[in-house]
Amino acid sequence: MNVLVTGGAGFIGSHVVAALLARGDTVTVVDDFNDFYDPAIKRRNLAAFAGAFRLIEADIRGALPVVACDAIVHLAARGGIRPSVAEPRLCTEVNVSGTQNLLEYARQAGARKFVFASSSSVYGLNQRVPFTETDPIHCPISPYAASKLAGEALGHVYHHLYGLDVACLRFFTVYGPRQRPDLAIYKFTQAILAGQPIELYGDGAGRRDFTHIRDILQGILAALDRPLGYEIINLGESRTITVRGLVTLLEQATGRSAVIHSVPPQPGDVPVTYADITKAQRLLDYQPTTPLATGIPEFVAWYRASS
Secondary structure, three states, rough: EEEEEEEOOHHHHHHHHHHHHHHHOEEEEEEOOOOOOHHHHHHHHHHHOOOOOEEOOOOOOOOOOOOOEEEEEEEOOOHHHHHHOOHHHHHHHHHHHHHHHHHHHHHHHHEEEEEEEEEEEHHHOOOOOEEEEOOOOOOOHHHHHHHHHHHHHHHHHHHHOOEEEEEEEEOOEEEOOOOOOOOHHHHHHHHHHHHEEEEEOOOOOOOOOOOHHHHHHHHHHHHHHHHEEEEEEEEEEOOEEHHHHHHHHOOOOOOOEEEEEOOOOOOOOOEEEOOOOOOHHHHHHHHHOOOHHHHHHHHHHHHHHHH
């Protein structure tokens, strides 16, 4: 299969590229290596596969060279709740206009499958847990969440009008080796090992459904390979832990105590994320296999080895 992966130099994207190459697919990566975080990190992510794929350095909002393309895995985005609050226009332009551009690219290139990286953030202040794909979600509370909802809607348009097979995968707080340095597990690990304080928003009682990259990969590949029509599917562990509980796991894995600096809750943050994965189990045979108790020590070992 010829697969185009946008954001292929990033955390999730580089794992997808590695998995596709390992199974014999032909891969094209589109990435603009922007400075949201150090572009050198993204280049290192791909260094082990150099020469095994085609690289297109380009902004997803612009014109892209046409390549043979059976499927697109669209991971490129301006990520993060707080960055989207700080720069809402940039978030919307990249995540909405960029997705529209890629859907049109898929149509003109004759691709039959489009896998879109959506987010658990679309559930906003949903009071019903665990979150199911049929929950009403009309009240996103960050520009990032709104941009992902817009991407899902655009995917439905291209399925309805042009017959594109579209899978919108709602990722729940993905972590693992090569995680972005702005995300909590990375930042907390870095600070604990350096003896520096970690910033804990609010009282640390917020709960998150952390999902290991291995499990996310399992879902992405299954969605890529199976005809789905148009589906929105949660990919999570279907377990939650408080942020304070996460810090405790990191303390155990590092063998060090965290210095905690409490700061006010941030605009756009939600109190809980919690995935109902019944649909993923039914459509994708999805079975998460890496609980936090396993994934956190693995992450800390990777961080130590790569620092």
